[in-house]
Amino acid sequence: MDRLRVFLTYTDDEFDSYYSEAGLAALQACADVVRNRTGRVLAGRELAEASAGCQVIIAHRSVAGSRDTFEHAPSLMAFLRGAVDISTIDVPAASDHGILVTRASTGFGTAVAELALAMIFDLARGISRTRHAYAQGQTPVVAKSREIAGTRLGILGYGRIGRQLAAHAGALGMSVRIHDPYVSPEELGRNAASFEALLAGSDYVVCLAPSTPQTENLMNRAAFALMKPDACFLNLARGELVDEDALLDALDQGRLRGAGLDVGRAADQKPSARFENRPDVVLMPHVGGMTVQAREHQTMDTVRQVAALAAGRWPEGAVNPLHAFRAAKVLKTPYTPQCQEKPSP
Template identity: 75%
Template structure:
């Protein structure tokens, strides 16, 4: 096959914030690149038509990988998501049509952990509350602030982000407790505790749990009722982990001192509009992993994946390698590890 042709879905604004000129330059050493020049997020058949003639699509998280796109893209061999989350990619449809789906690796643990710590500081010192009053022409009257040293943070979900946050918090003199049923008790050690204990014994509860059918609405009315009065809740994981009605009720009743949300149930996992303009809620628009370092990590993952395909190898991050029969012509040898079988 001749040189690969790749469609980059990013609008100009998305490219500036989420991809990079250095990533594009590196990508162009392995493939011819077609940019999205419409100024719009493309979807469905329109995405297929815009990428006509391209063997790969590199998709920003705003772009869904739908059955309609795959069905109208006869040249498409691979759909690369430049993020870990592939919940908006119809992997079953891609597999049925022999299209490879890949995802980027998680290079954002440090970035998200640092944002969580910044949000804890904001809640402790009332920074957003004061800014809210100033913006509305009022002299701020902020409740007595807290020092972090000596306070308690409970981490729900002890993966890479949770571990880094625990390290940061401990360095500031905070006491750390953690709950994660997927991690053996001996690995959690002294900081491990049951879910109810973490909720009931924390000044700040930080939700970093994985999103599964079992964890939907993990933070419900009962969970918020277990938290100490005047505690704070933070979510930097997924919006579906939180019952928003229950969170609003806890805030309105004054049970919680405040909340901080980087994710929610709005499109693209952004916080819901119902939390806007509340002085007791710190909001960020799903940018926990949006540091230059974290974004470049995932950008370069897509470059490495295209480079692997161009060299006839199955790339790291492949989700459906055994079903992706369209990439067979690219593979260097019949016995290439991870190579997809011919279509029956």
């Protein structure tokens, strides 16, 4: 196979924040790289035209993988997402055109778990609230700040992030309760709790549940009504898990101490504007996983995927390999699960 040509969709600003020079150097070692120098997020047919002649597109999360792109990219054999979320990639359309879709593996578990702790500390001590009052020329009263040791943490969802958060919180002296219907009660042990009991008994509720049709608006008016009046709610999962009207009402009516949000229903899963400038909300614009270490993990996932394709192997993270007939024509072996690269330790 001739040397691969790879189109990197990241604008210069996105590259500085989400990719890396080390990743680019490693990518250039195994493929010819074409950068997006337009300064714009490319989409549809314009993306296809900008990547003309490239066999691979590495797409930042701002870039959708649309049918219009796939229809007008005759050389394209693989569309690689430099993130876990592929919700904006039209996988059926990619499959119709024989184009392989891949995703990066989860490398942000530690980053998100640590951000959850940072938000809990902020809410407990009133850091953002006090700073807001001070900036308004007020004399902040912090008598109601509290220590987190001895408080009760409820975790909704016991995946990689939830497990790390539980371990960190336990080490800090918090009492941890967990609800996850997909994890056996034996594994959760004495930390297991029903959804209702977890909400009613926790000082901090952290939502880390997966986004599915069944979990949409998991946190609704009834759920917030179950929470203690001095409890805090944090969402670091997906915006659609929370009824934002219900959360806003709970805050406005003083039925919650505060909230921490890294996700929401605004564009790119960012928290909605109506939560901005609220002293009782710790807000981050969907950057919970954006540490240097987490970013580099996902950057290097895309490099490993390109290296596998260049060597004629099926890459780790393949989403639709059984339908990727363009890739199958140039790779050396038919796809089987054993063909995929093993993730780095």
